[in-house]
Amino acid sequence: MYDETKLSVIIVNYNVKYLVEQCLFSVNAALSGMDAEIFVVDNNSSDGSLEYLRPRFPEVIFIENKENAGFPKANNQAIRQCKGEYVLLLNPDTVIGEEMIRNLCFFMDEHPKAGAVGVKMLDAHGVFLPESKRSFPSPWVSFCKIFGLSRLAPASPVFSRYSLPYLNENKQHKVEVLAGACMFLRHEALDKVGLLDESFFMYGEDIDLSYRMILGGYKNYYIPERILHYKGESTQQNNIKYIQTFYGAMHIFYKKYYPRSSWFMSFFIKLGIWVKGLFEWVLRGLGLKRKPKNKHSRLLVICREEQFEEIKAACVKRMSQLEYVNLWDLGENRVMDAICRRNQMKGFTDIAFCYPDVRFEQMLFFMDTMVNKKTTYHIFNRLNNQLVSPGK
Numbered sequence: 001m002y003d004e005t006k007l008s009v010i011i012v013n014y015n016v017k018y019l020v021e022q023c024l025f026s027v028n029a030a031l032s033g034m035d036a037e038i039f040v041v042d043n044n045s046s047d048g049s050l051e052y053l054r055p056r057f058p059e060v061i062f063i064e065n066k067e068n069a070g071f072p073k074a075n076n077q078a079i080r081q082c083k084g085e086y087v088l089l090l091n092p093d094t095v096i097g098e099e100m101i102r103n104l105c106f107f108m109d110e111h112p113k114a115g116a117v118g119v120k121m122l123d124a125h126g127v128f129l130p131e132s133k134r135s136f137p138s139p140w141v142s143f144c145k146i147f148g149l150s151r152l153a154p155a156s157p158v159f160s161r162y163s164l165p166y167l168n169e170n171k172q173h174k175v176e177v178l179a180g181a182c183m184f185l186r187h188e189a190l191d192k193v194g195l196l197d198e199s200f201f202m203y204g205e206d207i208d209l210s211y212r213m214i215l216g217g218y219k220n221y222y223i224p225e226r227i228l229h230y231k232g233e234s235t236q237q238n239n240i241k242y243i244q245t246f247y248g249a250m251h252i253f254y255k256k257y258y259p260r261s262s263w264f265m266s267f268f269i270k271l272g273i274w275v276k277g278l279f280e281w282v283l284r285g286l287g288l289k290r291k292p293k294n295k296h297s298r299l300l301v302i303c304r305e306e307q308f309e310e311i312k313a314a315c316v317k318r319m320s321q322l323e324y325v326n327l328w329d330l331g332e333n334r335v336m337d338a339i340c341r342r343n344q345m346k347g348f349t350d351i352a353f354c355y356p357d358v359r360f361e362q363m364l365f366f367m368d369t370m371v372n373k374k375t376t377y378h379i380f381n382r383l384n385n386q387l388v389s390p391g392k
Contacts, residue, residue: 002187006105007036008084012074013092014042017049019230020092022388024057025381026360027090030101037061039078043068056384071180072196072205079195084187091181093230094121095379097361100225104184107223115189115218116210118178120169121229124377124390126367129229130163133222134177136211137162173222176214180206181229189218199256208256226364228377230390296321296350296376302328302338303354303380311380314387315352318378322350330354335362339370352378352387 009027013020020040027038041063042050050064063077075089086108088101100119108114121129135141145162153159155166167173180196183206193216196205210220296319301311308327316322326346328338335358338351353363367377378389 002083002085005035005037005083005085007031007034007086007088007101008078008082008187009036009038009088009090010041010075010078010082011039011090011092012041012043012071013045013049013053014068015045015047015049016092017045017047017052018386018388020049020053021056021384021386022379022381023090023092023094023096024053024060025355025383026095026097027101028057028059029098029360030096032098034101036101037082037084039063039082041065041074041078043070043074070198070200072200073198076195076198079190082187087185087187087190089180089183089185091229094182095228095360095363096182097226097364098359099361100227103225104223107221108184108186111219111221113217113219114221115186115193115213115216116178116220117184118175118220118222119182119184120222120224120226120368121179121181122226122364122367124228124230125373125375126370126377127373128169128368129179130165131179131181132169133164133167133173133175134179134207135161135164136176137207167222170224172224175220175222177207177210178220178222180209182227183209186218189213189216192216193218197256226368228364228367298322298324298326298346298348299350299352300326300328300338300343300346300348301352301354302330302335303352303357304331305329307354307357307380307382310385311352311354311387314380314385315350315378318387318389319350330357335366336369339366344372348375350376350378352380355379355381356383 009031011020011023024038024040031038038057038060040053040060043065044067050062053060054062061081065074065077069077079087086105090096104117104119107117118132121132123129137145141161150160150162157166160166164175167175193209193212197208200208213220299315299319299322301308301315303311305327312325315325326348328343363377363379376390378387380387
């Protein structure tokens with residue numbers, strides 16, 4: 001049915017033009033030589049996103065909304081137009097490796113019953129994001145999540161099914177729920193089970209679609225293909241507004257799929273929101289809620305020597321408190337050799353990669369392999385002379 005185009009990539013943007021630009025650079029690198037199309041749906045950004053992005057990416061199909069339509073509705077706009085055999089829903093604050101798309105296409109080709117595939121997401125410190133693989137939020141699973149039982153027994157399949165921490169993050173698994181930040185979908189499966197539910201504005205739509213994939217007779221898989229996701233840089237996950245939005249989406253899910261327990265779960269969800277909100281208020285009142293600022297004191301720049309001064313200047317401008325900047329010269333050393341004892345001893349707080357001196361695939365492997373998960377990673381792109389950092 002979808003013979004001409006192998007893949008359609010869909011990115012929804014709202015006021016993060018530089019992150020979208022970086023994401024598109026990584027997508028274009030991954031799509032080299034493939035029959036593919038890219039959609040960017042702009043949800044009425046006020047930062048000049050379309051004016052900035054359109055001339056830089058003439059191959060991209062842009063959809064301009066006059067209001068913030070929400071994540072599901074914006075994705076559906078592009079899905080209705082796209083022609084790919086497979087559809088990749090991708091958050092704007094992500095970076096993918098050059099081999100990821102081909103690997104996922106090959107997996108889907110070899111597994112015709114696979115409806116959706118998710119990947120191994122890393123944050124800006126190289127920490128694995130547990131929402132990469134999850135279970136359905138049944139009443140018991142949700143109760144354990146809301147009231148923190150899953151944190152008390154992370155290795156227990158009884159109490160910690162929400163994020164499945166007992167499943168090895170570096171191995172392939174058949175799972176129930178995948179993250180909408182990077183969801184690789186079979187187009188024919190979407191035609192059968194339907195598009196994203198627009199009752200959700202943000203959060204929960206990925207759980208709903210994952211559920212319908214399985215109800216439709218398909219399987220969902222977690223594949224340990226790495227991507228960078230600046231998760232939490234623009235959303236304060238302990239903020240009461242975030243808590244209300246997140247658990248509000250969970251309530252929509254229950255009204256739809258567990259109508260008999262809707263009143264029961266509604267009570268506990270509202271109780272959970274109240275308890276978490278009160279807990280946050282108390283912590284802030286006691287002065288315990290202030291998140292410590294990242295101390296950007298020692299920077300390692302991984303690039304060729306001729307680019308060092310330019311990248312150093314951009315980093316110092318962004319992080320004025322830097323006390324020490326060192327070069328790892330790619331003209332003399334390999335990228336992965338930077339994970340060595342002498343660099344560990346220097347205690348670098350930040351590492352900046354230079355693209356395309358360092359491939360995106362290498363950056364992700366480096367971040368995943370690095371033992372120190374407090375290091376903050378930055379990307380300087382020589383194609384546009386932009387430095388992209390967490391929160392920027």
